Amino acid sequence: MSTAKISLRQVRKEFVVRDEGNGPARRFVALDDATLDVRPGEFLTLVGPSGCGKSTLLDLLGGLTMPTSGQILLDGRPVTGPARDRGVVFQQYALFPWRTALQNIAFGLEIARVRASERTEKARHYLELVGLSAFANRYPHELSGGMKQRVAIARSLAYDPDVLLMDEPFAALDAQTRETLQIELLRIWRATAKTIIFITHGIDEAVVLGQRVAIMTARPGRIGRVVDIPEELNSGSDDVRSLPLFGRLRHEIWTLLREDVWETQNQSVAADPVPDRSRKEPVHG
Amino acid sequence: MDSLETSGLPLIPRRSRPLSRYAGLKPGTTTVLQRWLAGWLRRSWLVLVLLSLWEIAPQAGWIDSTFLPPLSDVLAAGWGLALNGQLYDNVTASLFRMLSGFAIAVVLIIPLGLAIGRYARLGEACNQLIEVLRNTAPLALLPVFILLLGIGEVAKVTMVFYSCAWPLLLNTIAAVKQVDPLLIKSGRTMGATPVQLFTRVILPAASPTIFVGIRLASASAVLVLVASEMVGAKAGLGYMIIYDQYSFLIPQMYFGILAITAIGLLLNYTLEAIEGRATRWKAPQGNV
16 A cells, blocks of 8 residues: 555545526535555556546546545645646647647746756657657647647656646547557656556557556446456557457456446436536535 | 548648739749739729729719819828828827827736636626726717816826727636636646746737737727817817818818828737737638
8 A cells, every 4th residue: 555656545526516497506426435546657547437527536636626535645645736746638638829839848847947948958858759849839720639639748748747647638539540649658658657547438448558447437436346457458569459358358348337337327217417517516625 | 620630740721822823823923023912902902992983983073072072182182281290290199199098008907807807706896897887988978088187188098098998808808717727727737826827828828819809999099089089179180180171171181081090000900910929829710
């Protein structure tokens, strides 16, 4: 336990929600009793159906929101807010459109008040790491989706966080670009030895990338089984998807997820519809 | 955007197209000057037609030249005004009032709008007052300003300031509120302090909409200035227009109107150029 990079201890997150037409406020449990240890340098993928609290969990890990109860420990110390020891990569890139690729990557370093010359040097290094040296002075609108996500990854790596939190980063990309970036990410992970928590709703992606796959269940969001993935599947080569082992693990995870989806659907006949995310308000700051 | 991703190469939208295509000239055979001229003609022909009509209609007797003198007469009258120094006096008086009112509004109102947009409490407190005041037409307040501030420069500059304030304030507030929350979230995850978030994320993200407010304010400044100069002033283009009408100096009156148009255009072009430089990062809109 003491060797864990990140430790979730019975983490619970509630939101205050209102039903349609200004009904009475009630509590919605987005995440319940989430317990998980992530080893230093591990690549962990979190897979689950939509609305299972994946993004809630990522916001908690990023320190953007605080748990209602339970603890989130980073190197044994509770997370109290956002900090540069964790980098977050979002599905929608979240690049600053008024900054070039290079200036975007330098943003975190600017925030950290790193000297200008050092900033540029580091930003160039990470731009090279993601293979975009030729595009340093392009604005985001001049880059393709795949390139934007590379810039976003480089931006999160540039201030050298220990942990990289990725919230469905490749979900908006086409299949070909996605596979290329998966291979790239594995390469970057090996080159930088970061601890990565990668959220996805794609089972294939979870198996190809993760050393372990944590399966989340919905309503309330919980972390269920954690499946170990043999190293040969994380090789980043093209043909891992054709291995029988890949098919077996994929099927196993799929079965676990399906059971949960069935249960959820049966429950939802009686329960209220899933509340609108935009109307959620955190219970505690 | 989806179509770009598989290609691996970025597609850079370009604004400029060979102008020769539009002028029916063979590409490669034209000089720079010819191409520039062709482009200018393509954009300006309608204005040229209108100006020609202005010249021809009174000359041909389609319209009474007493009330609409031909353009050449108007320009000649303008030349006379330029020579006797009247034009200079009136233009400088107008420009001073307009630019000072406009500048004071930009300097005072944009920070206020930023604060109101950023702090929901402040917005809540100010909202009704803003709604009441902005729906009070500035020209309706002209007599009030004259009563309180006299007919001197202060009243006119205040009028311009007041009319500039609302488009600036409303657009700045909207600009801050419209900033993509994901960008703020992204900034926060990188450990940005509230001040850093404001200066490095919110302000640049809000700037295009703030510029819309600045442009609207400049148009409003010209409008209100002319109106306030028509009531109790001893110099300025608005005064010149109304004085010339009373004195039946009709070509001079039309030249005053043209001068107002020229100032409006010049102001707009200047602001467009500044805006273009400040928001170079934006994806070109429309006909890419």
